[in-house]
Amino acid sequence: MKTKIILSILFVTAIITSCKKSFLELAPVSNSNANNFYKTKSDFDLAVNNAYSTLYTMYGPTGLVSYCGELMSDNATLYTVAGSGSITVGDRWAFRDYTLNSANNVVNQLWSDSYVSLYNLNIVLEKITDAALDEGYKTQVTAEMRFLRGMYYFYMVQAWGDVPLVTKPITSGEAFTTGRTPKADVYNQVLEDLKYAADNLTAPDKVPAPGRASNAAALTLLGKVYLTMGNKSLAAQTLQQVYSSYNASTYDLLPEFGSLWGATLAQKNTKESIFEIQYKGGANNPSSTYWPAFAPFENFAITRFGGGMNQVTDDLYNEYEAGDKRRDTSFELGYFKGANWIAIKFQKKWKDANAPIVNAAESCNNNFMIMRYADVLLMLTEATGDVQYMNRVRARAGLPLYGTAGYPAAQYPTLDLAIEHERRMEFAMEFHRWFDLKRTGRAIPVLTAKGKLVNANKLLLPIPQFARDQNPDLGQNDGY
Template identity: 55%
Template sequence: MKNFKNILALTLVCVMACSCKKFLDLSPVSNANANNFYKTKADFEVAINSAYATLYTIYAPEEAASYGELRSDDATIGSVAGAQADKWAIRDYTVSASNTLIYQYWQEYYKSMFTINNILDQIQTAGLDPAYTARVQGEMMFLRGLYYYNMVQLWGGIPLVTKVVSADEAYKIMRSSEADTYKQIVADLKFAVANLPLANAVPAVGRASKGAAETVLGKVYLSLGDKTSATTVLMDVYNSNQYGLLTSYASLWGATVKNTKESVFEIQYLGGSASNPYSPYWTAFAPVTNGVITKYGGGINQVTDDLYNEYESGDPRRDASIELGYNDAKGNFVAIKFPKKWEDRTAPSSGTQELSNNNFMVLRYADVLLLLTEATGDPQYMNQVRGRAGVPAYGTAGYPSAKYGTLALALEHERRVELALEFHRWFDLKRTGRLVTVLSAKGKAINQNNQFFPIPQYVITQNSAITQNNGYN
């Protein structure tokens, strides 16, 4: 039986149609059919908002922290709510194909793909002006390229779905190779680069720009070992005069700090009301037992001593990124390290949630500069980031060259402390081919097979033609 009309567990759902000018202002449209709703620009703006709203799920703290940080050497968890065994298994590289969280992540990505692909399908025949059509296509291909890039790193080759398909059609879509998956990602992002405006000309806050697409494309090229192409697109971002480092690292963070010149692509949140898409990171990353700094802590993404000790003496980024603990209701200090970047201690609460206002930067300019050093082998870009932090430049007498004796090791260190807890560490180690070497040396039970997630067992049960990743059969 085709239970749930399974389409590779893509879960075809109607578009969550949303109105208003910004994708964070979510207002459902009743009785809208995703197959015939899109007729005017106003209709498409509603649909575009729903596509951007998928970011709230894809970059939700539990999801993104689980694979971006928890599987790395930067974060851990203790006693947490929900499927504890499944979370510990992700941390410890002991996951099985029946892990419920991994199936949840798979579903969330493919639900998002349906929303994106439906817009791409519909706009081709909508008869709207070509410039608007191309820009919308560029925005959707940016999101699709970004999501598929995450997925190919998590699962390897995946079923590529680039249009809305029926249940019967979906059963015929097998896993593509990693090479073909990357080929689709590059094609999507190149289209986005060619058709998206510069950051100062995007139609609304939070929408994708040419610089955002180029930044992701640069990472993709580096993942493919193509440093020449990566240099070209990243230098275009660098020379665009659209972005710059803020004067201090601490000024990047705060509940009211939004869409600064350093932000390349940022998820928009609006705190203060349970009816808004409020920011979930502060609650999720606070310790479970505190009951003081937040009404309820999620206990995920707790900071390891290994990360804390990575910072050089006097580096202000450590204290701007990591809390050492909290005072309990009796005034006693409880020592536990947890993220500080999304702190919002004055946020109102509703139930067990703090209605925080913090945005989340998926991409920022410091990331671009560090990627440029990775692509070019020139430390000048990395040294701009170090200069902002007030620590000695690579190549100078004060740099800790005894510990980071090569540019590659220096860059690995710099990305770790500059982008700490922002969901980059695991992806960085994988991109540079250092994942198994670094994490196995620190006691992680990682090998060449389990650096990928398994294909969820439910997917294979529904369609036995889908192959499983090595090590999970």
């Protein structure tokens, strides 16, 4: 059995410790001087694990990709929801309602979390350059850190547009004078990072441990970046490398959609998973919190503590075709509170009914898939217009194939609309929807038709006021 990597949050984790510190100058919490720490392979192994632990923040149930990918889309809503520290219920509702402003505490937190995470990557990249270590090891670490950095900036530039592009740890003085970089230049850095990662990361069967990035993960993300930039030709070439280079023993759809979801070892790191965040339930472990966080806030019959985040909209639920196996696998319709049935839709993909209770909440054992093979297939149809890839996804769902008599062509009369529908059904609540709609230019017509008060300006988050107070040259996005 392969030894799992548990991406513990270690003592080199960076946090904001004082309002006097810039959002870019984020020093590590440690009594050791960083210059003395990064010496041995063990030091770097520790730092690499710490860098991977930033995935828990960026992709957590209340992280940047979740807020944008689902809550700002037509998939998710909020009813009663928990606040947290300085973050109020209103701060969270503002994402759903498109009423954000620069003082929103969630926006502040997401911005800070992003630059804290980047610090952890950039310091490893800086220190490994001159380390007296094996060159192959140094290249592997550099490629992994650049993969993560490319991924984070990819989502940051979609969320904020122009952002400060920081590719090394910088001083306080530098931070206060670092302005926003045009998004075209940020995308160029994303491409450079992901190309380097694709060229230098190992094949999937050679990664150091489950949860570490492979060249296939870098190629998959690079293909998505090309699609987002409107270059379908390069997207197709890149994604075909994943599709053609690995046989079904490495990557394939699992026979049943339901086999993807659960907390057992057999449901982790399967041949459908291309890049997956590793969790392990129980005390003193990094545990998955998606199931309780996305359960209704008042729901104490299903989970010990429901966070109320990303509740499922009727609009999403009702779009599933009759006979689609994915719908009932993905959602609960409600729960009993005593003898009373509470009708409210919420996800169950990350359900862990046997999770132990730690600090009054479930400590779940589910992993989270950032990229899976179904995404490669659907992106290939988007990039090439060839429906064979999408039809593999539909076949698993038990549905008529596109182009056959049974396909609901009246609802989805074009291939573009068919892909949009299929991606929504396949990846519901997996943080794709808003980014998909933005990529295809469909966000405004789709969301306004469903009552969202959205326009072109509101498809970007505001630059946080606290960051602008530190550096007025950051400016502000239009509309805020």
